[in-house]
Amino acid sequence: MATPTAPVRILSVLLENEPGALSRVVGLFSQRGYNIDSLNVAPTEDRSLSRLTLTTACDDAVVEQITKQLNKLVDVVKVQDISEGPHIERELMLIKIRARSPESRTEVARCVQIFRGQIIDVAPSYYTCLLVGDGTKLDAFIAALGDIRVLEVVRSGLSGIARSEKAMSL
Amino acid sequence: MADMLSGGDILVRSLQDAGVDILFGYPGGAALHIYDAIFRQQAIRHILVRHEQAATHAADGYARATGRVGTVLVTSGPGATNAITGIATAYMDSIPMVVISGQVMSHLIGADAFQETDMLGISRPVVKHSFMVKRPEDIPAIIARSFYIARTGRPGPVVVDIPKDTTHPHLKVPYTYPEAVQIRSYQPTVRGHAGQIKKAMAAILQAKRPVLYIGGGTVLGNASEPARRLAELLNFPVTNTLMGLGAIAGDDPRNLGMLGMHGTYEANMAMHHADLIISLGARFDDRTTNATEKYCPDATIVHVDIDPASISKTVNAHVPIVGPLDRVVEEMIRLLESSDQRPDPAALEQWWQQCHSWRAQHGLFVRPNHEPSQGSLIKPQDVIKTLYRVTEGDAIITSDVGQHQMFAAQYYHFNRPRQWLNSGGLGTMGYGLPAAMGAQFAYPEATVACVTGEGSIQMCIQELSTCTQYHLPVKIVNLNNQALGMVRQWQDMQYEGRYSESLYEESLPDFVKLAESYGHVGVKITRFEEMEGQMREAFALRDRLVFIDVQVDPAEHVYPMQIATGSMRDMWINKTERT
Numbered sequence: 001m002a003t004p005t006a007p008v009r010i011l012s013v014l015l016e017n018e019p020g021a022l023s024r025v026v027g028l029f030s031q032r033g034y035n036i037d038s039l040n041v042a043p044t045e046d047r048s049l050s051r052l053t054l055t056t057a058c059d060d061a062v063v064e065q066i067t068k069q070l071n072k073l074v075d076v077v078k079v080q081d082i083s084e085g086p087h088i089e090r091e092l093m094l095i096k097i098r099a100r101s102p103e104s105r106t107e108v109a110r111c112v113q114i115f116r117g118q119i120i121d122v123a124p125s126y127y128t129c130l131l132v133g134d135g136t137k138l139d140a141f142i143a144a145l146g147d148i149r150v151l152e153v154v155r156s157g158l159s160g161i162a163r164s165e166k167a168m169s170l
Numbered sequence: 171m172a173d174m175l176s177g178g179d180i181l182v183r184s185l186q187d188a189g190v191d192i193l194f195g196y197p198g199g200a201a202l203h204i205y206d207a208i209f210r211q212q213a214i215r216h217i218l219v220r221h222e223q224a225a226t227h228a229a230d231g232y233a234r235a236t237g238r239v240g241t242v243l244v245t246s247g248p249g250a251t252n253a254i255t256g257i258a259t260a261y262m263d264s265i266p267m268v269v270i271s272g273q274v275m276s277h278l279i280g281a282d283a284f285q286e287t288d289m290l291g292i293s294r295p296v297v298k299h300s301f302m303v304k305r306p307e308d309i310p311a312i313i314a315r316s317f318y319i320a321r322t323g324r325p326g327p328v329v330v331d332i333p334k335d336t337t338h339p340h341l342k343v344p345y346t347y348p349e350a351v352q353i354r355s356y357q358p359t360v361r362g363h364a365g366q367i368k369k370a371m372a373a374i375l376q377a378k379r380p381v382l383y384i385g386g387g388t389v390l391g392n393a394s395e396p397a398r399r400l401a402e403l404l405n406f407p408v409t410n411t412l413m414g415l416g417a418i419a420g421d422d423p424r425n426l427g428m429l430g431m432h433g434t435y436e437a438n439m440a441m442h443h444a445d446l447i448i449s450l451g452a453r454f455d456d457r458t459t460n461a462t463e464k465y466c467p468d469a470t471i472v473h474v475d476i477d478p479a480s481i482s483k484t485v486n487a488h489v490p491i492v493g494p495l496d497r498v499v500e501e502m503i504r505l506l507e508s509s510d511q512r513p514d515p516a517a518l519e520q521w522w523q524q525c526h527s528w529r530a531q532h533g534l535f536v537r538p539n540h541e542p543s544q545g546s547l548i549k550p551q552d553v554i555k556t557l558y559r560v561t562e563g564d565a566i567i568t569s570d571v572g573q574h575q576m577f578a579a580q581y582y583h584f585n586r587p588r589q590w591l592n593s594g595g596l597g598t599m600g601y602g603l604p605a606a607m608g609a610q611f612a613y614p615e616a617t618v619a620c621v622t623g624e625g626s627i628q629m630c631i632q633e634l635s636t637c638t639q640y641h642l643p644v645k646i647v648n649l650n651n652q653a654l655g656m657v658r659q660w661q662d663m664q665y666e667g668r669y670s671e672s673l674y675e676e677s678l679p680d681f682v683k684l685a686e687s688y689g690h691v692g693v694k695i696t697r698f699e700e701m702e703g704q705m706r707e708a709f710a711l712r713d714r715l716v717f718i719d720v721q722v723d724p725a726e727h728v729y730p731m732q733i734a735t736g737s738m739r740d741m742w743i744n745k746t747e748r749t
């Protein structure tokens with residue numbers, strides 16, 4: 001199973017956009033004792049299909065089993081471990097930050113600028129910011145805020161795509 | 171012009187078009203429109219069981235005996251949940267089955283309506299796939315897909331949940347059954363990789379101490395005949411898993427018998443010392459490997475299976491081959507026949523001598539691991555040997571779970587596939603009698619015997635009534651040891667004989683009277699010398715169910731028994747000797 005040092009895998013799954021399909025994927029993980037660290041899913045340009053990105057930390061033998069078991073699900077069209085090769089990964093974060101005093105408002109704005117984020121909602125007592133990046137960048141942003149109070153964090157979970165002309169499609 | 175039919179009629183017509191001739195089920199509110207449709211047709215025979223668990227086991231027994239898809243119909247809520255054990259049993263042993271469950275009306279789903287259960291949710295971990303019907307016009311395609319999924323690739327159970335409103339008699343739509351099924355996300359492998367098969371052949375030619383390790387996939391994949399031919403061509407020793415019994419004839423001289431926890435001494439020793447293991451449709455489950463880190467240290471493993479996820483799951487395969495067993499093995503045979511290369515005959519001769527000497531040392535039939543039966547001391551092993559003689563080795567045998575099951579597996583030589591029907595993966599007590607019913611429906615003329623224990627038989631004993639209704643002449647051979655014997659064996663061996671809840675304190679029924687009260691024949695066997703005669707008389711009653719209650723030695727254990735955390739060769743040979 002997942003050892004503390006096990007590498008993080010990014011599994012990309014093309015799935016029939018059918019009721020129950022997602023629960024089969026999630027159920028498979030709990031049934032077989034695999035972890036899901038993050039999961040995101042939405043329909044693709046072809047509404048009959050969903051694309052799901054799932055991260056899990058595990059060794060080679062386990063990821064091989066996960067991939068095979070996922071492929072066995074009738075609703076799964078394709079599975080790819082995109083972390084095996086060159087790929088792009090991004091995560092979106094909405095973060096609500098306490099910003100009352102002029103100093104903290106400037107500081108938050110500065111951090112957002114450095115991390116190439118946006119302030120998308122402004123209120124007298126807080127800012128809501130949008131950041132996009134890989135997981136470590138988002139972690140780094142939160143760390144950079146230092147003592148400034150974070151009120152709420154919403155992260156999308158990782159989305160990824162392989163860097164290759166070959167597309168994962170039907 | 172397509173016929174205009176209600177959802178209930180469409181379902182029944184679809185089942186007919188899917189080739190169903192027998193349906194095991196039990197009615198209830200959510201399924202009543204369907205039951206009315208069944209009443210108004212003749213093509214499908216419905217069998218009314220006494221408990222939904224039995225419906226699934228009977229369909230499973232039918233499927234195992236025939237290779238066809240077993241079909242079940244139950245109502246929502248408790249009907250559906252009662253079916254779960256049988257669905258899980260079929261799932262673990264990859265048995266093709268379609269289970270139709272009634273559901274509350276669509277608009278009530280989620281409202282905790284009367285007899286509502288989330289059947290798709292509750293069955294999800296134990297099905298190959300499942301469907302929820304939304305509209306009556308979707309039923310034919312869903313049924314066609316269900317049967318296709320259930321029987322192709324690695325077979326398994328499929329659940330179809332049907333809300334009552336979609337079967338309503340007033341809602342009529344045109345009926346057409348799809349001519350072909352295409353599922354873009356489901357494409358089972360149809361042939362093995364040629365390069366991998368060549369690699370396997372190279373490993374075979376190198377082998378000096380080979381074993382063919384045959385699993386249930388060989389039976390399910392109809393690959394018994396090619397597997398036998400391969401063994402013959404190569405003159406390799408063969409061993410079977412519990413599920414593979416019968417794939418290679420039990421009395422074939424190349425057959426070392428079953429392997430694993432209660433496998434034969436020679437089979438387990440051969441596995442441990444092998445330099446090549448060719449696994450055909452076995453899944454290296456923990457009851458057959460003992461401790462995997464000590465598993466067969468010298469062996470190169472060739473693993474052929476239809477399911478890629480079975481390969482290298484518990485034991486790493488050096489040469490994996492994904493594909494249908496029959497085609498892969500036939501391809502191996504073709505390659506062998508088109509070449510004159512063979513494994514080193516001298517090495518093979520030596521290996522055979524080794525295997526023979528293991529058999530001579532502790533073979534079950536050469537050196538019995540128990541005292542002889544005499545008078546009122548009847549050894550369960552001797553009951554199975556007698557059963558084998560009385561039925562001339564030709565009966566379809568079903569079994570439950572416990573010592574009796576292992577004795578049946580060890581001492582009845584199964585000489586053809588689909589002759590031995592048993593819950594191997596889930597180990598479901600209660601399986602035996604309903605499975606025997608399913609087999610008897612499939613083969614009305616065959617002798618079908620259920621080898622059971624007084625514990626297991628009571629888990630589906632109500633089916634004696636079903637057997638009365640349909641005149642099923644099943645023979646029940648009850649190895650009555652007055653205890654949950656297998657539990658007690660473990661308590662003897664690991665808990666210093668503390669029999670925690672494995673005894674019934676004089677509460678067992680008189681099985682003879684019980685059988686008689688259902689209109690069957692009951693026979694009690696208490697003396698060894700009379701056993702064969704009594705059994706012959708019982709089996710001579712061709713058209714009656716006979717409950718044969720045999721009082722066996724309660725102290726007997728099943729041997730060999732592998733020692734947990736050990737390797738394949740670590741076993742108890744009998745109560746006092748170990749390897």
Ligand SMILES: Cc1ncc(C[n+]2csc(CCOP(=O)(O)OP(=O)(O)O)c2C)c(N)n1
Nearest residue numbers: 571572573574599623624625626654655656
């Ligand atoms: C439904 C179910 N419950 C519990 C068990 C655990 N179990 C395995 S063997 C056994 C004893 C079976 O007793 P019996 O049917 O009399 O067979 P015996 O071992 O005595 O031959 C039990 C309780 C099981 N396999 N299935």
Ligand SMILES: [Mg+2]
Nearest residue numbers: 623624653655
């Ligand atoms: Mg018993």
